[in-house]
Amino acid sequence: MRTRRSVRSAHALAGALLAAALAVTGCGAGGDSGDSADSKAAGGKGVAADERAPAEAAPGSADQGAPGGAADRSRSAVPSAPRVAAEHIIRTASLTVRVKDVPTALDEARTAAVNAGGYVGDETTRRDGRGHERTRVVLRVPVDAYEEVLADLEGTGTLIERSANAEDVTGQVVDVESRIRSQRASVARIRELMDRATRLSDVVTLEGELSSRQADLESLLAQQASLKDRTSLATITLTLSETPVRKAAEKEDDDPGFLDALAGGWGVFLTLLRWLTVALGAVLPFAVVAAVAVLGWRKLVGPRLPRRPRQPGAATGGGPGTGTGTLPVAPPVAGYEQGAGRGASAPERATDAGSDDA
Missing domain, CATH: 3.30.70 (Alpha-Beta Plaits)
Known part of the structure; x- marks a missing residue:
């Protein structure tokens, strides 16, 4: 019976310790100002304990027969001045x-x-x-x-x-250092609980909590390293x-000579030639496109257009009123036509008579 009761009491005690440790670590791992103040107070207690150690060891040294033992004890009894944080x-x-x-x-x-x-x-x-x-x-x-x-x-x-x-950033540096100390203590407590845990569920829960605390600790350490580097x-x-170098202005002749005029004219010629070349280069693509368009029009569209009908006088080289071609023919004379109807004309008859005499 005692064995069973002891086992039950041990399990109950372990569960209570686990719950209390999780609550304490959860409260101690926060990054608020209250945790920083608590950690600062804990740090102050540690410093006070460190300062009390040499004071407690002083009487032992005085008992060994040192002549200044009383003075050492009186000196150790005087409270030390508070440490001033270094500026960052x-x-x-x-x-x-x-x-x-x-x-x-x-x-x-x-x-x-x-x-x-x-x-x-x-x-x-x-x-x-x-x-x-x-x-x-x-x-x-x-x-x-x-x-x-x-x-x-x-x-x-x-x-x-x-x-x-x-x-x-002195306050920021002190705050980060305090949070690092608190976080390290929290990680150490979680590790102790993992060593004492007997159930698998407790181990899994503690491992997840340990991973979270370690990640927070690494983040704080990175902030501390950055602050240390910048400070x-x-x-x-x-x-x-x-500095722009200003060259001394060269003295120029008041009266330009032949070489000056030649150099100036040559410069103007080169400038004009350059601009003409630029203008030609700018116009050349448009000229090529226009020429291709005209040739295409004449080859493709020109033969399909209806041609104008030619006038009757176009075959003889011109028409009336154009000033070119054959002359207009006069109408026949009425008397001549009557004589021709009656017989030969008088000159023709004279010619015929001469031929007969011959």
Whole structure:
């Protein structure tokens, strides 16, 4: 009977412990300000315990016969001053500097960043239509050398624009650290419960909870790493632009000579020829299309059109009133026709008489 009761009581105790642990871990894993405050208080207790350890060890050292034991005990009894959290500030700056030689100034900027313990990030270089070079480079330098590197970069040329920004993220860093401690403790408690669990359902539930807590912990660790990188290294964006070189204007003669006129005329001729070539090239496609259209019209549509009927006088080379062709024939004389009806005319008769005499 005692064995059964002990077994039942053990199961009941294990179930109660599991439920209590899940409730505690669920409350401790939240990311709200209340959890952060609780974790800060727990951290403060840990620090106080660490500070009490040397104070408790001091009497032992005094009992060993050290002459300053009383002074050490009195010194350890004095409460220590509260620790002041270090400032965590994200510093960024942007500089625009005009220089004579962009590649040389860029090499100097790289050297300044590397010598300060930083590195060179993104870099972009482009050249405008007039051949002026412009480079944009991102430098990451330690916060301690931030001001020194800025001064070195400003001395490479003429400063055109400067802007600096400082963002205090101390509260965010402290909050993330507190949540990380709380989350690690929560993961450790879940692991302990998994070691004590005897039923399969409890193990499965605890494994799912452990995976969720570990994912949250990894996210917090990533935030901490990002904050550490941005607060330990300052970001400087440097823009280098090349100074336009102004050439001295050459003295021109007031009176142009023959060669000047020849050069000017030749330039005008070349310009005119170039524009004519451009115009011809622009018109040529339209001319080709128009010629093809005309040829197609004549070949396909022209033969099908009805032809005009020719006039009667067109065969002899012209008609009346055109001024070309044969002359009009006069109507016959009435007397001549009567004489012809009666007999031969007088000249014809004389001719006939002469022939008879012969």
